[in-house]
Structures are given as C-alpha cells and as structure tokens.
C-alpha cells in the first residue's frame with residue numbers, strides 16, 4: 001500500500017490552508033505541489049517527520065505555477081528532482097523574473113510574507129506534460145487532465161492507487177474550509193474564466209473519481225456532490241461579485257461586507273466557527289476575487 005500523505009504547510013499559521021502531498025514510490029519520494037517558498041521550512045520538517053530526506057525527492061508534480069503551489073519547486077529541482085508541469089507554465093519556472101515582478105506589482109513588500117518569490121528551476125529538470133499524457137514514477141502513473149478556468153495552465157492529476165481512482169485537483173475543484181464541506185473559490189486574476197472552469201468541472205466529474213485531493217485542503221470522498229456544489233457556486237458567485245462591482249455606489253469596504261455576508265448565508269448550516277470563517281474568508285480572498293471577476297468581465301467586453 002502506498003498512502004498519500006497530506007502534509008499541512010500551516011500556511012499563514014493556519015491549519016488546513018495549504019498542502020503538499022507526499023507519495024513514497026519504489027523509485028523514491030514524490031511531491032504533488034511544493035507550496036510557496038515561505039512554507040519551505042515547514043515542508044522540510046514535515047518530510048523529515050515522515051522519514052523522508054528533503055533532498056531525496058525525485059519528482060515534483062505541479063497543478064499550476066501560482067506561487068502557493070509551485071513557489072518552492074525549484075528548491076527540490078536544484079537538488080535533482082524532476083518537475084512536471086503544464087506546457088504553458090514551464091518557461092515561468094525556469095525564468096520566473098516576469099512572474100515574480102508581476103506578483104511584486106500586486107503585493108508589494110507583502111509578497112515576501114504572503115508567498116515569497118518563486119524559486120527558479122534548472123531548465124533540464126523541468127518537463128512539460130500535455131493533456132492526457134502520463135508520468136510514470138515507481139510504478140505509479142500520474143495522468144495530466146487539462147483543467148483551465150482558475151488558470152489557463154492548470155492540470156489536475158489522476159492516478160489509480162490502493163484500488164481507488166484518485167485525483168489531485170489543485171484549485172479547479174475549489175478550496176474547502178477545514179472541518180466543513182463548505183467550498184471557497186479562488187476566482188483569481190488574471191486568468192479566471194468561468195466557462196472554461198465549468199467545462200473543467202464537468203470533465204473531472206465524468207472521470208468517475210473516487211477521491212479528490214484539494215491543495216486547499218484535504219481529501220473529498222464524495223466527488224460528485226462536491227463538484228456539483230463548486231460548479232453551481234462558480235456561476236452564482238461570479239455573477240454576484242460582478243453585480244457588486246457594477247454598483248458604483250459601493251466602496252471597497254461595503255463590497256467586502258456584502259460579499260462576506262453572501263458567503264455566510266451560503267455556509268448556513270455548516271456550523272463553521274465565526275473565527276475560522278473569518279480566517280479563511282479573509283480580505284485577501286475577497287479582494288483577489290474582485291480582481292479576477294473584474295478582469296474576466298473586462299476580457300469578455302473587449
């Protein structure tokens with residue numbers, strides 16, 4: 001049996017906010033997602049707890065190259081790990097100057113505490129994987145499922161393990177507030193695309209997967225129900241946010257209040273403690289989604 005270990009990166013000191021996944025294969029340990037640079041020390045500790053030398057990672061499989069998924073991949077690549085990624089993401093891993101500069105424009109000095117810059121990967125360690133292609137490591141086949149919508153260069157990764165069809169979903173199956181089944185959605189700029197996202201969810205649902213692994217956070221054993229909920233929310237939430245943005249009488253503070261209240265109503269019955277809800281439905285998430293929806297609407301008008 002080869003279990004999938006969900007390593008909690010304790011991102012921003014929050015349990016259940018961001019994960020890296022560890023599978024110890026016959027050819028060595030593999031990570032799915034590397035997390036951001038700011039949580040690399042935690043990831044290394046977690047690996048040691050699982051008796052894995054961080055320098056012995058043979059492969060890092062990425063769903064996409066956003067900083068909270070791929071930021072630390074280069075550290076492992078520097079030590080010999082092969083990195084597998086969507087073809088659109090590969091060049092940014094090798095040459096992250098533009099990506100880091102654009103993150104710096106958005107976050108300013110906060111970038112260093114929020115994510116840290118993406119650590120460059122040596123070119124000969126980065127491998128482009130196209131839709132439907134399989135990466136075989138230690139007898140385990142990871143198949144790339146192109147799933148745009150949150151980002152254009154997004155793959156989910158499917159594998160059969162322990163008699164279960166399992167899938168690492170990155171951000172395409174949304175996020176989940178720990179201890180609940182309530183999804184939150186990263187409608188992130190600059191590539192949020194609702195139609196693409198809905199099509200990606202339908203594609204995942206059709207694969208008849210037994211278990212999803214969300215990077216944010218943990219596994220889901222009722223994939224169809226979860227995916228149906230995320231699908232519905234992607235549509236309703238982007239519509240709601242678009243309406244908030246269109247209302248010129250609202251300033252940022254009142255938009256945030258209205259958005260948080262809307263999500264609270266949607267989460268009624270989930271019994272999420274107020275403090276936890278606030279920690280996960282934070283201004284960073286709300287503001288990111290304002291940016292993503294505004295950009296998506298603008299692109300549709302153009």
Ligand SMILES: [Zn+2]
Pocket residue numbers: 064066069150151171186188
């Ligand atoms: Zn992302």
